[in-house]
Amino acid sequence: MSNPTTFADQLADRLAIRELVDSYAHLADRRDAQGQAALFTDDARVAVYDGEPDLTEPAQVLTGRNDLATAFGSLRNYDKTTHFNGQSSVTLDGDRATGETYCLAHHLWTEEGQRTLMVMSIRYHDTFVRQGGRWLFAERRLITDWVDRRPSAN
Template identity: 55%
Template structure:
């Protein structure tokens, strides 16, 4: 089972990418360096707790501005849903799985 399956199209039942361990997350976060900045608004979260296991769903709007060498700028906004499974081990809550589903993206030019 993948630690973090990524669905770039939330309607597709097959993940676009599957990450299986913590080390495989590093390139994902490295890829964010392509943007001038990133900002994520997380909200509308629900959590269901059952003893030492929990599941949750969180909505996120991720903002990714870019600036080209000619000074032109764009803003890519992605609507993301995280479907999480957590476990409590030795008194600490840990992610057992996080499914990332991209509902939509929108890229537009912005003013300098």
């Protein structure tokens, strides 16, 4: 395991991890499920929670890039999505890191002739690993804090 020894190394790692997190959101909004899955290790795990992970069991667990690509493809059910990543924190430990990122995920679709907007307040608890000089997701816990669903005029 290589430990970053300089501030510049740590800054480069933090930037690379933030770019990874932002790439995930960008690819989701572009409906590139294979591209999203490629941001994860081969054996990555994603767990989806409707509440705090310490208090609830995951509603869904996905393992491996194939399962992830299939699940990410479900975003095609929406007319549009927009994911806004907000504050984030990262703790580096050599070739591993952990972090938390806040996200507001907007989903727009038409249902029975009515445009509908759903906004989800999400927190991602992530474990990252550096493989082949590239940061990837090893584990991602998606925690839904709240959901607002309403008719949309546009």
